[in-house]
Amino acid sequence: MNAKLLAMLAPVLMLAACGKAAEAALPSVTITNAWCRAAPAVAPAGGCYMTLKAAADDRLVAVETKAADRAEIHTMSVEDGIMRMRELEDGIALAAGQAAQLKPGGLHIMVIKPKAPFTVGSSVTLTLKFAKAPSQTLQFPVRTMPAAGGHQH
Template identity: 45%
Template sequence: MRLLPLTTMAALTSLGALAALAACGPSTAPQTGPAATVAVADALCRPTPNGRHATACYVTLTANTDDRLVSVSSPRGDRVEIHESKLENGMMVMTELRAGQPLPAGQKVELKPGGNHIMLLGLTEPLATGQTVDLTLSFANAPAVEVTAPVAHPPVEGAN
């Protein structure tokens, strides 16, 4: 029987330990269930009168799994925020949803006038009816979605 030098034995022991750890690691098997996706519909941004540097944009989102709209970007403004509108002390108040907009699986979430919406701030130039605005919507799980929103006045609810 031949004895191995101590350094060779230490190396073999280390390799054995690494192999054992690798066998206990996370599985690389494919995930079960559908990949996260978000369908985007009815995108629209309000026109701005001259001198205004902000406007609201609206969109309907439907996620196939629980997700969250975490940010929006656009080359037409310095920044874009997701806002919540709520009534406080008889006044409508807008605040940024810093954690984003929840998107429950299978439910349409409307970002609409008088409710939660997207605020396009620091516009590079006024928006006129007939133009378009490119928006990139980023989600917690689903891939980002790029949408081109027409600039127009939103339809009045209840008007036919």
């Protein structure tokens, strides 16, 4: 290909690239590593975890489920040496391209009064609602606490 032809093609190629960007689909959120922590049948609530990655700035605003009374978005932190949980009324902000990790000891979904116990091998269906991205319903498999990275007692 000669230089003159390249020069003629360049604007065409640039246009093609712009067209592609403008066609970008609805904002989307990728969910990986979804799981709920196994709990005894009598547990009044269970914790569910996942990694969220939004393509564009977004927010997890609510979680709904038919598997329990309700689901709340919680954070956990140590205050005065005591682990405290609190509901995040505004949900969790998701910065574009940055993974938000929900995990034991930190951010989590609190499933309150589950209708069935969180037993290993079962799963919990949760619907995640976002400020911009379409909501997503997915199954969270119930597992025991992962041993990796844990500490010995």
